[in-house]
Amino acid sequence: MKIILCGFGVVGQSLVKLFESRKDELYAKYGLKPRLIAVFDSKGSAVDQSGLKFNELVEIKKKYGTVKNYSKENNSMTGIEILKNIDADVLIETTASNYKDAEPGMTHITTAMKKGMHVISVNKGPLALAFPSLMELATYNQVMFKFSGTVGGGTPILDYAKNSLSGEKITSFAGILNGTTNYILSNMATGLSFEEALKDAKNKGYVEADESLDLDGLDAAAKLVILANWVMGMKVTMPDIKCTGIRKVTIEDIKKAEKNNSVLKLIASCDNELVVGPKEIPKEDPLGVNGTLNAIAFTSEHSGTQTIIGKGAGGTETASSILRDLLDIRQEIAKK
Numbered sequence: 467m468k469i470i471l472c473g474f475g476v477v478g479q480s481l482v483k484l485f486e487s488r489k490d491e492l493y494a495k496y497g498l499k500p501r502l503i504a505v506f507d508s509k510g511s512a513v514d515q516s517g518l519k520f521n522e523l524v525e526i527k528k529k530y531g532t533v534k535n536y537s538k539e540n541n542s543m544t545g546i547e548i549l550k551n552i553d554a555d556v557l558i559e560t561t562a563s564n565y566k567d568a569e570p571g572m573t574h575i576t577t578a579m580k581k582g583m584h585v586i587s588v589n590k591g592p593l594a595l596a597f598p599s600l601m602e603l604a605t606y607n608q609v610m611f612k613f614s615g616t617v618g619g620g621t622p623i624l625d626y627a628k629n630s631l632s633g634e635k636i637t638s639f640a641g642i643l644n645g646t647t648n649y650i651l652s653n654m655a656t657g658l659s660f661e662e663a664l665k666d667a668k669n670k671g672y673v674e675a676d677e678s679l680d681l682d683g684l685d686a687a688a689k690l691v692i693l694a695n696w697v698m699g700m701k702v703t704m705p706d707i708k709c710t711g712i713r714k715v716t717i718e719d720i721k722k723a724e725k726n727n728s729v730l731k732l733i734a735s736c737d738n739e740l741v742v743g744p745k746e747i748p749k750e751d752p753l754g755v756n757g758t759l760n761a762i763a764f765t766s767e768h769s770g771t772q773t774i775i776g777k778g779a780g781g782t783e784t785a786s787s788i789l790r791d792l793l794d795i796r797q798e799i800a801k802k
């Protein structure tokens with residue numbers, strides 16, 4: 467399977483390491499032989515139709531900060547030139563999520579779809595801003611569009627809601643979809659101020675380079691958009707979410723929740739409306755998880771409420787979700 471990879475940061479590199487470490491098993495068990503024919507980061511590209519060497523790519527990126535130095539030839543093509551001129555089966559999009567105009571991911575995804583490539587995205591920006599039209603574009607071009615890693619990292623939240631509960635009607639859901647803010651609120655519950663808890667989260671590398679994505683609830687809102695479209699069949703985008711972050715949460719708010727035998731969490735919910743905001747959750751509720759964990763409770767017509775809990779992010783976890791998507795695509799192609 468010929469693959470183009472956009473972005474070679476934490477997730478991109480974790481994916482390539484996974485390709486290397488599971489190479490034999492992927493072929494023996496699933497008949498999947500991922501051939502990475504092009505990779506690009508913000509500074510340049512590496513292209514080899516016969517397949518780039520996984521370990522070498524990671525070493526070069528570590529040494530030079532870009533994949534551009536992989537080879538002296540074939541390193542001057544821009545990402546767009548690669549997508550327009552090189553034929554591949556699948557594009558894997560792992561550039562940074564941007565909720566202003568969704569670029570550069572949006573152009574990568576639409577260009578690839580128009581060329582007839584299947585697309586896997588862990589980048590939430592394009593989905594948050596244009597989920598309905600991207601699904602239409604995929605259908606129009608008869609390509610598969612997969613995005614398991616956008617919600618819950620390696621925890622298969624989207625697959626659970628869509629496939630394990632198929633035949634059921636999910637009537638509402640609510641959950642903690644951002645691990646960073648959960649870590650901060652969990653630490654505030656132990657007595658830390660917002661500033662102290664934020665500093666600790668930053669020191670641990672949990673906070674996005676643009677902290678607003680976590681603190682103002684944008685990351686959680688983007689995931690809520692994806693869930694609402696995919697699970698509930700809504701046609702919504704970011705402006706449809708009522709979003710409040712955690713910057714104004716005080717120790718007094720945390721203490722008030724404690725008095726009510728509750729915990730304060732940043733909850734993303736889909737009921738009569740789509741809301742992200744701090745909310746008191748009863749202590750005994752399974753949603754009240756601590757640290758960087760994510761949790762989501764789906765309520766359906768006949769199966770009651772079920773809660774899934776797991777790590778919501780992490781390079782390897784997210785890379786493993788890409789692998790799941792790739793295997794799904796491989797299976798679908800094999801059926802044809």
Ligand SMILES: NC(=O)c1ccc[n+]([C@@H]2O[C@H](COP(=O)([O-])OP(=O)(O)OC[C@H]3O[C@@H](n4cnc5c(N)ncnc54)[C@H](OP(=O)(O)O)[C@@H]3O)[C@@H](O)[C@H]2O)c1
Nearest residue numbers: 473474475476477507508560561562563570588589779780
């Ligand atoms: N990390 C996680 O746990 C996780 C979990 C779920 C989803 N995600 C999503 O997955 C995506 C990647 O996350 P990450 O942690 O791997 O981020 P990252 O480490 O910041 O990597 C982003 C990559 O995108 C590249 N890039 C930026 N602008 C580009 C451009 N114009 N053209 C080509 N490449 C460009 C960067 O290039 P340089 O290397 O040159 O800077 C970098 O390689 C994000 O959208 C994130 O929201 C991440």
